[in-house]
Amino acid sequence: MSDLERIKTWHESMFVKQEGDKWYEEGFYETALQKYEESIKIDPTNEYALANIGLIQLRYNNDDQCLEFTNKALEWIEGFMNDTRSFASDNKFEVKLLLRRASCLDKSGDVEKAKADLDQCAWLEP
Numbered sequence: 001m002s003d004l005e006r007i008k009t010w011h012e013s014m015f016v017k018q019e020g021d022k023w024y025e026e027g028f029y030e031t032a033l034q035k036y037e038e039s040i041k042i043d044p045t046n047e048y049a050l051a052n053i054g055l056i057q058l059r060y061n062n063d064d065q066c067l068e069f070t071n072k073a074l075e076w077i078e079g080f081m082n083d084t085r086s087f088a089s090d091n092k093f094e095v096k097l098l099l100r101r102a103s104c105l106d107k108s109g110d111v112e113k114a115k116a117d118l119d120q121c122a123w124l125e126p
Helices: 003-025 029-042 047-059 063-081 092-108 111-124
Strands: none
Touching: 003 029, 003 047, 029 047, 047 063, 047 092, 063 092, 092 111
């Protein structure tokens, strides 16, 4: 895929994701979920859509699904953020994901992994 095609795909995916955001804000979580899923069909690396699917799964108490999509989003952003972490001034998105994952891990009884995520949050946003 050329860079231009990649940019077009990203824009299309983000447009659909933003439609999902509007539905989410209105409380229509199933419709939002459909839009987020449509977004990742367009661009499977859309970390924001992946994260929002995780958020909806958390809302529905589907902790395994929340972990799956939160992990995918974290893996993606950690891959590109390692090169630029020293330049990053805002880690709010990563911190939100780590807090979400820590919550699911704590509920499942994996306290050590939850603590590791909380420690990472403290490092990112002291």
